[in-house]
Amino acid sequence: MTDPFPRLVEHVSSLRHGTLPASAVTRMKVFILDTLGVGAAGAHGTNLEAMTALVDTWGHGADARVWGSETRLPAPSAAFVNAYRIHSLEFDCLHERAVLHPMAAILAAVLAYADRRAHRGRPVAGAEMIAACIAGVDIATFLGFAARGPVRFFRPSTAGGFGAAAAIANLAGYDFDLTANTLGIQYSQTSGTMQAHVEGSPCLGLQVGFASRAGIVSADLAAAGFTGPRDVLTGPHGYFRLFEADRFEIDGEIERIGHEFQIEEMAHKPFPSGRLTHGAVHALKLLRDRLRFSADDVRAFECFVPSLVARLVGRPDIPDPEPNYAKLCIPFVAATYLRRGDVNVDGFLGRDVLGDPITHAIASRVVVIQDDNPDPNAMTPQRFKLTLSDGSVHEIKLDHVLGHPKAALSRDQHLDKFRKAWKSGGLEVEAGERLIDRVDDLESVADVSVLSAMLARS
Template sequence: MKEYTKEFAAWAVSVTYTDIPSPVIDMMKKCLLDTLGCAAAGSGQCEIRNLIRGAMNPDESGKADVWFLGETAPLSTALLINGAMNHAVELDDLHKPSKIHAGTVIVPSILTVGSLYNIDGKELLTAMAVGYEVMLRTAIAIGVDSHRRRGWHGTATCGAFGAAAAIGHIMGLNGLQMANAFGLAGTSTGGLMAYTADGSMSKRYHAGMAAMHGYLAAVSARAGFTGPTYVFEAPDGGYGHAASDKSDLEELVKDLSETWHCKDMGHKFYACCGHIHQAIDCALKIRNENGLKPEDIEAVMVTTYDVAGMSWGFSELPKNTVEAQFSFPYAVSAALVDGQAFIPQFAPERLTDPLINSLAMKVTVNTSDKFTSLYPNQWASGVEVKAKDQTYYTEVIGAKGDPVNPLSEQEIEDKFRSLSGGRFSNEQQNEMIAAIYNIERSESIAVIENLMRG
């Protein structure tokens, strides 16, 4: 039996800053800025306020900062909350081949734990790249399509491995300790897609849960508590068998240090599920090029790939923000009405908008073999709009923000400013942007830490 777990772990502990190609370093900086913007926006969402009330014991403080709250908590609690707030507005980074939101798990892991270890900027970027790569490779290896069809949420299930790798790197684990950390992360991971049935808040919880479990795995392994060091490949209960029907564990270790999947992260431009973004691009293109008004539209037909349509093609009007963010009919209709699909379009008060809802009832969603055959490496959709006097059709492979149609550095900065305006002054935003883009020169991450305290 090939020892995939130990080989993967040995690589994770061996990576140094000089091993990481400059395009990966540049991408990590973009992802760091993008993720912290999402956290700033997410920190004020009702589900995060609920989580804080539930998880924070007023009689219990700790060493770790809860972002923007100005309070401390036990490290595991801070990781749970900080991770969840990154995921709360559905704008966090996305890797298509693995269907993973890595930043929402890895960034709070390295900043929350790294602040206690007084790491420097180079270690921040190194641990971040290692965590991202472990998380993405785990998802690719287990077979993202089969994993999803079993009802698993990959950001949660694979996130604990990435968090353990990033935190373990910061702690200076050796190869055997990291293999044990992977084993403990695998045996504690979880995250079900059942939130699609009622739009519950559990999807937000998943990201913080993964960060928390990754930390507990790393700190336990460091103390000598063992986990299964064959966690991926074990014939009985190995993650590859348990999580998917189509795993290929060779993807865990294939071309390590030569191929960096994390250089191909995408950055979301719309505040909803990434599977819907291609359809939104199509709808906006038809709307803007033809001057269509909602009252002119008689029917809208979305064609997409199987995995997207099976969960998010439902026709019922959304009852809450999560359902709206995962509804093709609502999101496409909001874009056609407002010309945008950002946070305001999914706010609770917009969910009863009669113009959006009347148009949403005219939207049908179908799947095609053509688009399904491209998934997961390419995400594509087509939209047909029947107006009173004409029918329009267009299709998109790779929406705005996708690596094939990436946001520019300026657009990422603009997105950060838009998301963080409620938490940071313009001067603080400038300070954060400068700190992140020059973080490898810094002997401390204190500038970022201080701004995130609120």
């Protein structure tokens, strides 16, 4: 078996903007903007204000901006808060094959680090930022798509932290040894439990914050002369042995590195709920457009889904769920769409919405059934059967869910999502339009800290 670590380290330490295909650059700019929009909407994250005030007591410094506020913090602390904002609403992009949201930890770390660099008179240029984020996505997603067993730990935190560390190492211009030490130190900080997902705890978003903060800390420690373990992936106590229960495939998958850029496989999340709930919403939208039925017309809605979907979001509806539980529950999310005609941020805010008896009555008619797909990491295909009150039965199969590269959002849909998320965050409309223009022309931006400035309140 090939040890993938040297190949990954070489990829991170050598990748530069000039070597990237235009298609990868374009997609990275799409998902940088998407992630910034989601970060703006993260103003509604559970206990965000209290968390920001708490983090401010952990150490003072003017290095980096906390989005949506006047607060500036040391870069690791700003990355922690901003990554939490990005993931707290379950609205951030993902790589389906890797079962992973990599951009939350990566972008929060990169922009906090860029803020610090600018504060110290060494700004980061847009082209450098693009290359660093692409390197980070490649490393994080490799850890996901090389896995062969069912998800055991929370990959947006475990693998996402490696992505954040890789991006910072690339941005810092580290050589092979410094990059290897950064990733080795990152492994010593790797964590993230699926128990928070099962319970719908806000710790899910906190874990992404921990990973983003760790990415900066790992790079700083490497620069200070600390060394990390090297056999961190396939060693006797390496990542794949422990976090993936020794079920992984390296040969064949490692060949993708440097030849395929995984940002091109990233999927949008058109709705602020668990990605695995989106198939039900997509199917209902297609059926409703065709049949013009109302929620009252639905006798039953059956969802036949792979084991990953059933296990992570096939949970039962409960009377008064916490926001994170509701977003990760197919019956509640499907009922929210049928009740409201859309699934948006407001659909998970407030006890009156989360406890709405009509929504829960609709949810009682939604059934999740595990199919016989043998792949424990498959998200699709998914099949749905709708029974209406007149006794008619209508079925639909989805090979790709809305937002996937093969069912991609158009630019207009992408910008519509960004603008709605931006507005939800309460930030100035004009600043959002300027941000769109800046990201579109990111290669010409000499100092990317201007992006964070647009998300801050002055």
